[in-house]
Amino acid sequence: MGVDAKIIGDAFYSKLFADHPSIRKLFPSDMNQQYIKLVDMLSSIIMNLDHPEEVTSDIITMSKRHTEYGVKPIHYEMVGKALLWALKKGSGSEWNHDMEAAWIACHQSLADIMIENS
Numbered sequence: 183m184g185v186d187a188k189i190i191g192d193a194f195y196s197k198l199f200a201d202h203p204s205i206r207k208l209f210p211s212d213m214n215q216q217y218i219k220l221v222d223m224l225s226s227i228i229m230n231l232d233h234p235e236e237v238t239s240d241i242i243t244m245s246k247r248h249t250e251y252g253v254k255p256i257h258y259e260m261v262g263k264a265l266l267w268a269l270k271k272g273s274g275s276e277w278n279h280d281m282e283a284a285w286i287a288c289h290q291s292l293a294d295i296m297i298e299n300s
Contacts, residue, residue: 187217187218187220187221187222188214188217189272190217190220190221190224190268190272191213191216191217191218191220191221192213192217193268193271193272194220194264194265194267194268195209195213195216195217195220195264197264197267197268198260198261198264201260201263201264202260205257205260208251208252208253208257223240223244226240227288227292231288234291238295241292241295241296241299242295242296242299244296245295245296245297245299245300246299246300248296248300249300253300255297255300258293258296258297259293261289261293262286262289262290262293265285265289266282266285266286266289269281269285270282
């Protein structure tokens with residue numbers, strides 16, 4: 183992703199925290215590293231779309247960390263909606279139905295793995 187991690191991260195997390203303020207406590211006060219982690223994970227997923235098994239172990243490891251932080255299965259739907267919103271806003275006129283459907287399917291697949299391994 184050739185985008186500024188701070189911009190994407192700020193858009194995503196601002197939307198997430200505005201819609202679900204109670205989730206804010208699950209994250210560090212300084213979000214800069216979180217922005218980078220988000221964009222790194224998205225980039226890794228995009229680069230491995232044709233080979234999802236390449237990122238499965240990373241996703242399982244991440245799910246275990248998220249469980250330790252207090253993440254519950256319901257949070258994945260909240261995150262998915264905020265992520266879709268941020269990606270749509272960041273893509274501007276390039277956003278289309280196919281991109282939306284692909285991101286929804288991708289997020290659902292990731293959420294399923296994370297919930298199953300939490």
